[in-house]
Amino acid sequence: xxxxxxxxxxFVGRELVRLLLHAGHQVTGMDFSADAIPEGAKAIAxxxxxxxxxxxxxxxxxxxxxxxATVPGGAAETDPAAxxxxxxxxxxxxxxxxxxxxxxxxxxxxxxxxxxxxxLPPVVDDATPLSPKMIYGGHKAMMEHAVAxxxxxxxxxxxxxxxxxxxxxxxxxxxxxxxxMSDLFHALKAGEQFFCPVxxxxxxxxQSVRQCAxxxxxxxxxxxxxxxxxxxxxxxxxxxSMGDLAAEIARQCGVxxxxxxxxxxxxxxxxxxAQPPLQTPAAMRAGFAHDGDLARLVSNALAAI
Amino acid sequence: xxxxxxxxxxFVGRELVRLLLHAGHQVTGMDFSADAIPEGAKAIAxxxxxxxxxxxxxxxxxxxxxxxATVPGGAAETDPAAxxxxxxxxxxxxxxxxxxxxxxxxxxxxxxxxxxxxxLPPVVDDATPLSPKMIYGGHKAMMEHAVAxxxxxxxxxxxxxxxxxxxxxxxxxxxxxxxxMSDLFHALKAGEQFFCPVxxxxxxxxQSVRQCAxxxxxxxxxxxxxxxxxxxxxxxxxxxSMGDLAAEIARQCGVxxxxxxxxxxxxxxxxxxAQPPLQTPAAMRAGFAHDGDLARLVSNALAAI
Numbered sequence: 001x002x003x004x005x006x007x008x009x010x011f012v013g014r015e016l017v018r019l020l021l022h023a024g025h026q027v028t029g030m031d032f033s034a035d036a037i038p039e040g041a042k043a044i045a046x047x048x049x050x051x052x053x054x055x056x057x058x059x060x061x062x063x064x065x066x067x068x069a070t071v072p073g074g075a076a077e078t079d080p081a082a083x084x085x086x087x088x089x090x091x092x093x094x095x096x097x098x099x100x101x102x103x104x105x106x107x108x109x110x111x112x113x114x115x116x117x118x119x120l121p122p123v124v125d126d127a128t129p130l131s132p133k134m135i136y137g138g139h140k141a142m143m144e145h146a147v148a149x150x151x152x153x154x155x156x157x158x159x160x161x162x163x164x165x166x167x168x169x170x171x172x173x174x175x176x177x178x179x180x181m182s183d184l185f186h187a188l189k190a191g192e193q194f195f196c197p198v199x200x201x202x203x204x205x206x207q208s209v210r211q212c213a214x215x216x217x218x219x220x221x222x223x224x225x226x227x228x229x230x231x232x233x234x235x236x237x238x239x240x241s242m243g244d245l246a247a248e249i250a251r252q253c254g255v256x257x258x259x260x261x262x263x264x265x266x267x268x269x270x271x272x273x274a275q276p277p278l279q280t281p282a283a284m285r286a287g288f289a290h291d292g293d294l295a296r297l298v299s300n301a302l303a304a305i
Numbered sequence: 306x307x308x309x310x311x312x313x314x315x316f317v318g319r320e321l322v323r324l325l326l327h328a329g330h331q332v333t334g335m336d337f338s339a340d341a342i343p344e345g346a347k348a349i350a351x352x353x354x355x356x357x358x359x360x361x362x363x364x365x366x367x368x369x370x371x372x373x374a375t376v377p378g379g380a381a382e383t384d385p386a387a388x389x390x391x392x393x394x395x396x397x398x399x400x401x402x403x404x405x406x407x408x409x410x411x412x413x414x415x416x417x418x419x420x421x422x423x424x425l426p427p428v429v430d431d432a433t434p435l436s437p438k439m440i441y442g443g444h445k446a447m448m449e450h451a452v453a454x455x456x457x458x459x460x461x462x463x464x465x466x467x468x469x470x471x472x473x474x475x476x477x478x479x480x481x482x483x484x485x486m487s488d489l490f491h492a493l494k495a496g497e498q499f500f501c502p503v504x505x506x507x508x509x510x511x512q513s514v515r516q517c518a519x520x521x522x523x524x525x526x527x528x529x530x531x532x533x534x535x536x537x538x539x540x541x542x543x544x545x546s547m548g549d550l551a552a553e554i555a556r557q558c559g560v561x562x563x564x565x566x567x568x569x570x571x572x573x574x575x576x577x578x579a580q581p582p583l584q585t586p587a588a589m590r591a592g593f594a595h596d597g598d599l600a601r602l603v604s605n606a607l608a609a610i
Contacts, residue, residue: 084397092389115450117457117534127432131453131534138454142447145420148436149443152422229422229436 002061007068009036015213099155164205164237200243202273208300307366312373314341320518378441404460469510469542505548507578513605
């Protein structure tokens with residue numbers, strides 16, 4: 001199968017491309033720079049907003065399209081126009097062009113739990129209405145409907161998966177406001193002190209990057225008749241407190257959890273660390289999974305950094 | 306209050322502008338042509354996609370914005386790019402510009418039951434997920450999320466109302482695929498034969514244009530804390546069969562219902578005349594209403610044509 005992955009140089013993209021290559025697929029990876037795209041994939045470097053770059057990427061063969069490329073949450077807040085240009089306009093063009101090249105193309109879209117906004121209700125489940133607050137979440141939500149509409153028209157065979165916190169991102173600026181969850185891993189692995197900007201009791205929905213890539217691989221082969229009519233599922237995730245997460249990372253890294261101190265950034269906690277119980281039966285029925293338990297989540301995440 | 310109404314020359318817009326003027330508001334009406342905008346309103350003629358036209362309209366004073374202007378459903382199917390340009394891009398620009406001119410501006414958005422797509426589930430209620438199939442419904446659904454996101458950020462104070470079939474549109478081409486519902490009124494009022502393209506048992510959700518304008522007037526003054534977190538409500542509507550509707554129109558017009566014959570256009574029936582029971586508690590709680598009963602729906606609709 002010829003699979004086009006946008007954002008193939010990102011930390012989820014790299015993991016997914018390696019998984020797809022290992023499974024014997026032909027992979028075209030598209031990103032700003034070819035440098036980070038795994039070897040073995042055909043690399044297309046350029047801006048997703050550039051029609052010529054998209055044309056080259058789609059022209060490489062596209063039995064399936066996994067759309068990971070995005071202006072991330074923090075960057076979208078800083079530059080809403082860039083988010084609109086890439087996360088809405090360029091993606092809409094990409095859907096039109098991919099379906100014109102291959103009518104009914106399988107298409108997997110990386111949306112986000114940011115579509116729910118905040119504050120969240122006491123429980124989030126498949127019936128929770130979308131009410132985005134961040135620019136990023138708003139644009140992701142808009143494009144969920146585009147994926148549904150294109151799918152209902154038979155132009156694409158779409159799957160939207162909403163990602164929880166994915167652990168652990170590489171060190172360094174990611175443009176993601178939720179980067180503190182990943183920075184915790186890097187600090188403890190290096191035996192360094194870490195200041196967590198939210199409280200120890202703050203709860204997050206998390207999934208390892210390995211599990212996340214596995215879920216995308218599953219989505220590529222999914223029979224979409226198992227999906228809700230919206231074509232969208234919230235991926236299963238473990239709900240863990242920052243304190244429990246830190247303790248388990250410290251245990252697996254053989255360092256003291258006392259390296260971690262906690263703050264009380266209310267805005268950050270409201271947006272990223274006040275996540276209530278999460279129920280994802282639609283995703284479970286469609287065969288998506290979380291890491292299983294906290295120890296496995298942490299070991300999966302540590303193995304990838 | 307200074308109220309800007311886009312699509313003010315349309316059949317809902319004209320009724321609404323007259324209602325708002327009667328209530329003592331200053332109204333700016335925007336439409337392609339000034340001709341159909343009711344006297345008493347300040348008319349701004351031009352294309353919603355033209356930034357200069359929007360600037361003039363917003364500059365006339367905008368304590369509240371009622372956004373009715375749209376590329377309608379049938380026209381959107383024929384020209385999806387035009388729908389994207391007006392129903393998505395120009396509306397998004399309008400939201401940005403109106404909120405820049407008046408941060409937190411009250412904004413009422415005319416969405417559509419087309420956001421639900423088809424086939425519809427056995428009952429439609431406030432929990433029914435959106436799964437648009439028509440271009441029009443897809444674009445309306447996308448912009449519902451933009452209204453929620455802009456509202457959650459405090460840029461606007463938004464209300465989305467999803468319109469059912471509005472009766473009766475003026476005679477002549479409207480660009481609406483559901484025009485047959487209105488054409489039935491015109492034919493029977495004139496004592497003419499009418500071929501209804503869907504079956505007598507086909508069921509529609511309907512509201513008179515008078516009731517619809519009244520609902521928009523209500524939305525302008527609404528305390529939005531009464532709304533769901535999505536900011537969107539499906540307007541209450543009467544569910545009537547085409548046969549019952551024809552019989553009641555015939556009765557009130559003093560003609561024979563035998564003037565009407567029925568077809569079986571399956572696509573049209575699936576999209577517009579297979580509407581299951583509808584429950585709209587969120588809209589009811591927020592003070593929106595339907596016409597009350599079939600006789601009232603028909604008399605309200607006949608009074609306006």
